[in-house]
Amino acid sequence: MTNNAFNAIREGLEDAIAYTEGDKRRGKTRKVMIEEVDVVALRRMLKLTQKQFAKIFGVSLATLRNWEQGRRRPEGPAMVLLNVIKHEPEAVLRALGFKAA
Numbered sequence: 001m002t003n004n005a006f007n008a009i010r011e012g013l014e015d016a017i018a019y020t021e022g023d024k025r026r027g028k029t030r031k032v033m034i035e036e037v038d039v040v041a042l043r044r045m046l047k048l049t050q051k052q053f054a055k056i057f058g059v060s061l062a063t064l065r066n067w068e069q070g071r072r073r074p075e076g077p078a079m080v081l082l083n084v085i086k087h088e089p090e091a092v093l094r095a096l097g098f099k100a101a
Contacts, residue, residue: 037074037082038069046089056098057081 008045019027023071043064050068054061066072074082076091085092 025073034079035083037079037086039074039082042082042086043068048087056093056096057085 010043013094015027043050046053048056051061053059054064063072067074081092
């Protein structure tokens with residue numbers, strides 16, 4: 001590793017530590033807004049049953065049903081995955097070893 005790379009990493013870590021200790025002049029925060037996904041519409045667009053969707057994308061059937069019936073909302077990584085599925089379903093299915101419909 002070059003000295004420049006090392007120094008840049010060190011400065012970034014020092015900024016992160018200072019920021020967490022209250023020095024808001026150092027470091028930057030970014031808030032990422034993740035689009036809500038209509039899970040029912042997404043599943044229907046893919047022409048999958050609830051059971052198929054849950055199995056393919058690694059979500060429990062109960063969780064999927066809770067999302068679809070509005071009892072729960074997908075959060076964090078689940079919402080990110082749903083957005084990727086919505087915008088690039090063929091890529092996700094290929095990555096998981098399934099043939100796109």
